[in-house]
Amino acid sequence: MRSPKFTSILLSLLPLPLLPTCSWAAATDSIPTQNTQYCLFGHPLGQADFCFGLSVTNHSDPRPDHDFHKDFHISLSVRRSSSAGGRRGWTAVGTGPVMAGSVMVIVYGEPGEGRPVVSVRSVGGHHQPGVVTYRGVDGEEVKGEVKGEGEVGKGGRVRVVRAEWVDLREGQGGRRHGGDEKGRRHDDDEMEEARVPDGPVAYAARVEVVCEMCDKFGSVQDWGGAAAATGGGKGGGMPWIWAWNDDQDFEQDGGTWEVGAKLKMHRHRGGSGGYGRFWVDMARAYTDGVKEVKHEWDFEEREQNKRVGTSDGPIGFGAWFDFVVRVWSLAKIHGVVMGVGFLGLFPLGVVMIRMSSGKGRPFKRHWRVQAVATAVAVGGAMIGGKLSKWHMPKTLHQWLGAGIVIGLVVQSVLGWRHHVDFVRIKRRTWISYGHIWLGRAVVAGGFANVVLGMLLSGKAAGSIWLVVVVGALEAAGLGWWLWRAKRQRKQVVAGEDGTEALALMPRASDGGDNYFALDESEEETSDEDQDGKISDEEALRKKSVDSASSVKKGSVAVKD
Structure with missing residues (x-):
């Protein structure tokens, strides 16, 4: 793990024109155990609000002339209010630059009641994603429904190791981040008119997912995620996607808090309006010699930690060119x-x-x-x-x-x-x-x-x-x-x-x-x-x- 001092010195040596391209933010007072982090603090503006952390480890000890795979340790924190609006919608992150073939972790549920629902899904195109086979937080197997071209996983395994609601008001005073509470979002789709959150942040759904041998999934293979983690990938940057819906009322729609619940579409506007991409420096995410990663959960409360080893755009010119050529639909x-x-x-x-x-x-x-x-x-x-x-x-x-x-x-x-x-x-x-x-x-x-x-x-x-x-x-x-x-x-x-x-x-x-x-x-x-x-x-x-x-x-x- 790199120290804050080393990271600050390294960034200070970069030419100023390069800093906006990388847009990495190194914390000066606290670095959590996640090697890389990406956060959006949009709740006070009625926008997406979550924090994502990633560390990559070897699935097994490397041996001479032996190909070893990588495990992705994903942490996700989704902040909600305690009012009725807090139970609406869902938040998701996924591997790769598009939905097709992505391994998506989707979180929804009623804050403070039981556990948040963690649904791992994928899809063969831009359609309703289906549940893939994975293990739940209690070790139970969740049977997948994704078949054919949308099937992900030719040997890779996904398991949920943590899912809980944490009351942020206990000892933290319901701290708010991201802007003035009077801010409004503008959207252009058919959903309800954007609204200001009807209460301050009260709970956070904290989720840990381990994607074992994740480099076997196509969305990771295509972008050299495993190779990048050891310095062999193109530019070291791998794209990820996120999406968000704040309108769906699962109970009113006749559904239940199940992993296979039908999801309404995210908002059409990119950015904080409904979906987006971010890039992770996979070489930085790699943790050599560590068999188990334990995550701290203070990063979502710190503005200075919202970009650690991550960026809103491809990292470097080579990654930009690769993205345009390969991702442009x-x-x-x-x-x-x-x-x-x-x-x-x-x-x-x-x-x-x-x-x-x-x-x-x-x-x-x-x-x-x-x-x-x-x-x-x-x-x-x-x-x-x-x-x-x-x-x-x-x-x-x-x-x-x-x-x-x-x-x-x-x-x-x-x-x-x-x-x-x-x-x-x-x-x-x-x-x-x-x-x-x-x-x-x-x-x-x-x-x-x-x-x-x-x-x-x-x-x-x-x-x-x-x-x-x-x-x-x-x-x-x-x-x-x-x-x-x-x-x-x-x-x-x-x-x-x-x-x-x-x-x-x-x-x-x-x-x-x-x-x-x-x-x-x-x-x-x-x-x-x-x-x-x-x-x-x-x-x-x-x-x-x-x-x-x-x-x-x-x-x-x-x-x-």
Whole structure:
């Protein structure tokens, strides 16, 4: 066990920019026997309130050429009030970064009455977790109900060694931590409106769980928890999850205080609102040569001990990169891909057709960018289809997404047809305007669907408003661009041969390119070969522009 003095000296040697990344807090007056701790003191604000401690030991004495496993000694303290609200809800912590495959320890019950309920569960996906086989505090075996892909434990064993309510008012005066009692929490789900706790902290459910050979569980294996404990893991940090519900009334819902009670979902908002992640420095959690770990229970009352060998984010750049690559769900990838397409690439394509500067013809730049944007959007739609297992759409987000994909296909065909017709007849048709307006509708619908997707996935209000503001600014900018282009176009007289004398924006001195049009020779010739050359059509267009300029100058001379 490292001493407080050694830890303080070590942290003082770190560069200041690294300290927020690690965000480890070393206590100066007391270090409990848990090597690592993570605490949230949210009760006075109506938020999650618990303390988690972890120590890792060898399951058996290491021998040469022998693989030995690790035991995880988990301590959990959940603080509750003595009023009716104290019996509501549940609190859980689990191994790994997501629910799937996690070994979750869930605590609930009526404060001060009997023992708190300790339910060890897992699940194969983001569904209702089921009880796994484990031993209770009295040595009784609790039969598991998790089967198939959700089954955890190919040899690992879990046993509860302690579960009791402790009255914090005896000799401690019901001390409060975490902020002003008048604070309120804001949530965006269907549960009851957030409320201020109806009483001070009175009890703590204190639970000890030993996960024997815990490295056999998939959620620990995948993150190298055992290897990290001996210095061989990636960055030494392993992600854990926590979740919280303060609304469920087990007795009113017709349930009982049983380990297999049906649980209501946690709140949708991340952070103290309902769920979150934290990282444990597994190398620090490892206790070499210790067969039994005895835990002290003073850490939940000490603010300075709320982060000991733990962090709210991955510890180190390598852990961040590993987390993003391995944990980002398909839903997040789907959202990012669609956001890039509809907030970035499609608006860029609209700008490209109206820019005269830069390499290449505007039409070429336009269709190339739009082709990439369409490919990105279709790829994102394929990910969305996989997420829904290719079932019929059920939500507005899914229906709108399907309509947008169809609209993209139709809009692309209209764009190709417009180009072919314009090269032939040198004027726009209804197909041209259909391509333009359908494109605008698709981009607007795509942006709206990005926002709907964020709402559906329970993103924070701040993130959603940021996307809305960015989209509104883009729409305002493009609207001004189109208005200015239309105003400029009205000042130009079209050529007698039917070609457009000027594109939507003022071009260079050569008179500009046809809007949405290239002749066949230009399609087959590189941009570099076109420099310094003027085709017959360009000559006619230039003549038309010069004629229009002469008429305008003559009118000014007459007025003078």
